[in-house]
Amino acid sequence: MIDPDYPNIVLAFVYRDFEIKIARDRWQGEDFFTAWADYSLGSAVAVPYAMTTKLAIRNAKRWVDRRMRI
Structure with a gap:
């Protein structure tokens, strides 16, 4: 791969x-x-x-919560 696309991390936290x-x-x-x-x-x-960081954070927390219920 000549030009890899690395994620541009703008925020990180532990949940x-x-x-x-x-x-x-x-x-x-x-x-x-x-x-x-x-x-x-x-x-x-x-x-x-x-579309926004707020939506990304909220949906990521929901994703984690669904994984933890199993």
């Missing part, structure tokens, strides 16, 4: 033993945000697309 990382990217001139959830067994994209 219920998951490290949530909010990344900003740009597509067709519009900013959007994704949320990555890192935990002891690996990493997952908790929120593939959100």
Whole structure:
């Protein structure tokens, strides 16, 4: 891969033993945000697309809460 696309992390915090990382990217001139959830067994994209950081954070917390109920 000649030009890899690394996430542009703008915010990171720990929530219920998951490290949530909010990344900003740009597509067709519009900013959007994704949320990555890192935990002891690996990493997952908790929120593939959100229009604001607030939505990305809220949906990432919901994603973690759903995983913890299992």
